[in-house]
Structures are given as structure tokens and as C-alpha cells.
Amino acid sequence: MGSKNISMAVIRRLPKYHRYLGDLLDKDIQRISSKELSDIIGFTASQIRQDLNNFGGFGQQGYGYNVGALHNEIGKILGLDKKYNAILIGAGNLGQAIANYSGFKRAGFEVKALFDANPRMIGLKIRDFEVLDSESLEDFVKENEIDIAMLCIPKNGAQNIVDRLVNVGIKGIWNFAPIDLEVPKNIIVENVNLKESLFTLSYLMKENE
Ligand code: NAI
Incomplete structure (x- = not known):
């Protein structure tokens, strides 16, 4: 600290x-x-x-x-002398893109499993992972010493998933869902928003005209 x-x-x-x-x-x-x-x-x-x-x-x-x-x-x-275990929730377009990028693991952030709520997604093979049922989230987090959850689901339902993760001791949330999550003080949320970045680009381009 x-x-x-x-x-x-x-x-x-x-x-x-x-x-x-x-x-x-x-x-x-x-x-x-x-x-x-x-x-x-x-x-x-x-x-x-x-x-x-x-x-x-x-x-x-x-x-x-x-x-x-x-x-x-x-x-x-930055805490990069440690290794972090992560899970990814929401195995859709964004989730798959993140799971398919090998650079995070090289940097010490290893995705251990992918979860989804859609029965059509569960069991699907993405990279080295079979998508797991998000019903089993809690057990997996407890059994595999998961530090970080990468949240790639729509904003509806995101807070509920986060509450469940907090209950089983998640420490950090890398949040792609466009919502301000509520978490206890000891949990860290880092929001990523590509659209906001795109809007900054648009502003700067406008200024440049
Ligand atoms: P998608 O529809 O391809 O994938 C979402 C996946 O999440 C689906 O497979 C769905 O079954 C699953 N899902 C939905 N609710 C769930 C829940 N409660 N528990 C477990 N799984 C659940 O959508 P896409 O394109 O991958 O986008 C996902 C989210 O990420 C959207 O909310 C979108 O707004 C956000 N997004 C954010 C970006 C950013 O820069 N922050 C960039 C792109 C997307």
C-alpha cells in the first residue's frame, strides 16, 4: 500500500x-x-x-x-512482480476478443475460465477454454484463488454478478459494462470504455478542423 x-x-x-x-x-x-x-x-x-x-x-x-x-x-x-488469476464473464464478442489475446497472460494476468449465462454459449470452446455456466461462478472463484474478474456482459445484470463475486472474495474488477458498479471500499473497480475514448478522438478531430 x-x-x-x-x-x-x-x-x-x-x-x-x-x-x-x-x-x-x-x-x-x-x-x-x-x-x-x-x-x-x-x-x-x-x-x-x-x-x-x-x-x-x-x-x-x-x-x-x-x-x-x-x-x-x-x-x-504497479504490482507486476505478482501473477494474477482472472476469470472472464460474458463470452460474447468482447469477451472472446479479450480471451483470445495472449498479451495479458504474458503480462501476468492469466484468464483461468470463461463464464456465460446463455445455455447456447455454455460448453463452447474458445481458445483453451470451455465456456462454463455462470451459475458455478462462486465455486470456481473460491477453489481457484481468483483475484480479478473481467466483466464483459451488458449493464443489466452486471451489478448482480458483481455482488456475487464480492461475496466470494474477488479483489478487483476490470469492468467493460457501461455502468458505475457499487462495491465495498476494499474492492477495486477499473472501468474501461472504448466509446469514451472514441468520443475523445472525435472531440480532438473537431478541434483540429
Ligand atoms: P455480446 O452480446 O456479444 O456478449 C455478451 C455475452 O454476455 C453474451 O454471450 C451473454 O449471454 C452474456 N451475458 C449476458 N448477461 C450475463 C450475465 N448476467 N451473466 C453471464 N453472462 C451474461 O456483447 P458484446 O459485444 O460482447 O458486449 C458485451 C458488453 O460489453 C456490452 O455491455 C457492451 O456494452 C460492452 N462493451 C463495452 C466496451 C467498452 O469499451 N467498455 C466495448 C464493447 C462492448
Whole structure:
């Protein structure tokens, strides 16, 4: 819980630092100044220094940052030094697309099962999974130490599923359903909304005309 008093704005930038530093490592670049990092990430050098100072700096005057060490530290801050077990609920178009992407597992987020309520979907094979009946959700979560639920169902019924998941000790919800979920304070919900992102694109394009 070390990052409790870190602002959300900084936390939202950390995955980006992690990704760019990972790209640098792939290119065998071991050392970088905040100015160079600024040129590739697009945040100002002073923003970068300020952000990273929140976690004790990592940089050295006149040397810059050790890319590997910084990548590693930010990974730890983001909790990426752990593995997470996930389940996916709603094996429709979106759910299948997410289940078919191998990058989440490589990043440490492994989908252990897919669930759906539609009898026509149950038993269907998607990637390595047979879609399970969402009636059996609770047992699976309890027996398989599931940390995260990826919610890919319509908003109707989403809160009900979430209440059930909370009852069996889910810790985090990656929510694609367009609804503000109600959860106890100790449960984390991260909402993803592609349409909102598209609307931002539309706004910026309009401004650009
Ligand atoms: P879909 O209709 O292809 O799939 C939804 C699946 O969820 C169906 O297989 C259905 O049987 C199942 N389902 C419905 N209620 C359920 C419940 N209570 N328990 C278990 N399974 C249940 O729909 P699609 O295109 O995959 O979209 C799913 C949801 O994701 C929609 O609500 C849509 O608004 C949302 N969505 C969100 C995006 C985002 O960026 N946040 C992007 C695309 C879709």
C-alpha cells in the first residue's frame, strides 16, 4: 500500500513509463536521461523527474536513469512482480476478443475460465477454454484463488454478478459494462470504455478542423 498518497494522475502515467522503458530494454538501451525519456514519452523532463521522485527518484545526477532498474521498480510499484488469476464473464464478442489475446497472460494476468449465462454459449470452446455456466461462478472463484474478474456482459445484470463475486472474495474488477458498479471500499473497480475514448478522438478531430 506504499503508493496510497500518490495522486491518481501519477498512477495513470506509470503504465506508460513501464511500456516505454520496456521498449528501450528491447532495444538494449540501458541508460537514459530525463530529457531523452521526455523526447520519446512526450511528458516534460521536469514532469518525469517529479513523477519518479514520488517513489524515491531512481535517477542519478549526471547519469540519468538505469532503464532496467527503473523498469523493474515501476513494475513492482504497479504490482507486476505478482501473477494474477482472472476469470472472464460474458463470452460474447468482447469477451472472446479479450480471451483470445495472449498479451495479458504474458503480462501476468492469466484468464483461468470463461463464464456465460446463455445455455447456447455454455460448453463452447474458445481458445483453451470451455465456456462454463455462470451459475458455478462462486465455486470456481473460491477453489481457484481468483483475484480479478473481467466483466464483459451488458449493464443489466452486471451489478448482480458483481455482488456475487464480492461475496466470494474477488479483489478487483476490470469492468467493460457501461455502468458505475457499487462495491465495498476494499474492492477495486477499473472501468474501461472504448466509446469514451472514441468520443475523445472525435472531440480532438473537431478541434483540429
Ligand atoms: P455480446 O452480446 O456479444 O456478449 C455478451 C455475452 O454476455 C453474451 O454471450 C451473454 O449471454 C452474456 N451475458 C449476458 N448477461 C450475463 C450475465 N448476467 N451473466 C453471464 N453472462 C451474461 O456483447 P458484446 O459485444 O460482447 O458486449 C458485451 C458488453 O460489453 C456490452 O455491455 C457492451 O456494452 C460492452 N462493451 C463495452 C466496451 C467498452 O469499451 N467498455 C466495448 C464493447 C462492448
